[in-house]
Amino acid sequence: MTLKLVSSNKCAGGFQKVFEHDSSELKCKMKFAVFLASEETDKCPVLYWLSGLTCSEQNFITNAGSQIPAAGTRDHASSLPITSPRSCDVDSGAVSWDLRTRAGHFGGGRPLDLDATNYRMYSYVTQELPKIINANFPSDPSRVSISGHSMGGHGALVCALKNPGKYKAVSAFAPICNPTQCPWGQKAFSSYLGNDRSAWEAYDATALAAAYSGPPLDVLIDQGREDQFLSAGQLLPDNLIAACSQKNLPVVFRLHEGYDHSYYFISSFMRDHMTHHAKFLTA
Numbered sequence: 001m002t003l004k005l006v007s008s009n010k011c012a013g014g015f016q017k018v019f020e021h022d023s024s025e026l027k028c029k030m031k032f033a034v035f036l037a038s039e040e041t042d043k044c045p046v047l048y049w050l051s052g053l054t055c056s057e058q059n060f061i062t063n064a065g066s067q068i069p070a071a072g073t074r075d076h077a078s079s080l081p082i083t084s085p086r087s088c089d090v091d092s093g094a095v096s097w098d099l100r101t102r103a104g105h106f107g108g109g110r111p112l113d114l115d116a117t118n119y120r121m122y123s124y125v126t127q128e129l130p131k132i133i134n135a136n137f138p139s140d141p142s143r144v145s146i147s148g149h150s151m152g153g154h155g156a157l158v159c160a161l162k163n164p165g166k167y168k169a170v171s172a173f174a175p176i177c178n179p180t181q182c183p184w185g186q187k188a189f190s191s192y193l194g195n196d197r198s199a200w201e202a203y204d205a206t207a208l209a210a211a212y213s214g215p216p217l218d219v220l221i222d223q224g225r226e227d228q229f230l231s232a233g234q235l236l237p238d239n240l241i242a243a244c245s246q247k248n249l250p251v252v253f254r255l256h257e258g259y260d261h262s263y264y265f266i267s268s269f270m271r272d273h274m275t276h277h278a279k280f281l282t283a
């Protein structure tokens, strides 16, 4: 497997890079971004980031303000590469902005937490991409965590809850929390998994939290109170919080007055998320 360097820009003392490769899971070209806080060759922890509906790898690296706090974690860790996987544009099924191309639940183009036929984004994020990262960067496979936004926030929660112990911590900005109960999730699951609702729960963060039996997993969730998708009933954080409380999964949930669903909101609290992850990645 060959990685092609698409771009490399010096940023915050490190380098923001974008790569392209042929994905065996997805059978298409994939792009992902990596921020390398330094050129040190010591093994460093990796924070995976999953963006939301409609996003490419560019939204996070240009709008989230992640590089300065990531570089700052060098006090605690040697560096904190953030990978932001995004998918290619091969898809014949583009029917609306919130389904399939660039909007497949849950991964901005292909479903991030689903392994539905032709949509093996869950395997890409949890298996194929880590192998690529570990083979090509000075990463420590035992120190990995995951975060994301909206659809990608749900993807992060699902990856962590389905793989107890694999991720040291998880965080999310305005995640879809209970897709089996919201219009986005119902639309995506019926398209990708069919009408048998019993198959849907394996990819629902609230259902997974309710059934969780792994080691302690600290969850940080930030949510804007003026988020249009919160008021539209797409996110349903209360359901996830209730499931986590029953399982003694510690969730810090912060509701922020005046913030919406955008990257203005994400960038406002990115530093806190970096600190959350650094705490568990360097413990």
Ligand SMILES: N[C@@H](CCC(=O)N[C@@H](CSC=O)C(=O)NCC(=O)O)C(=O)O
Pocket: 051, 052, 053, 054, 055, 059, 063, 097, 149, 150, 151, 152, 261, 262, 263
């Ligand atoms: N095109 C839509 C809005 C799409 C949108 O808001 N996408 C969000 C993620 S939503 C959940 O996964 C996003 O991150 N957009 C990129 C950005 O830079 O804000 C519409 O027209 O309503």
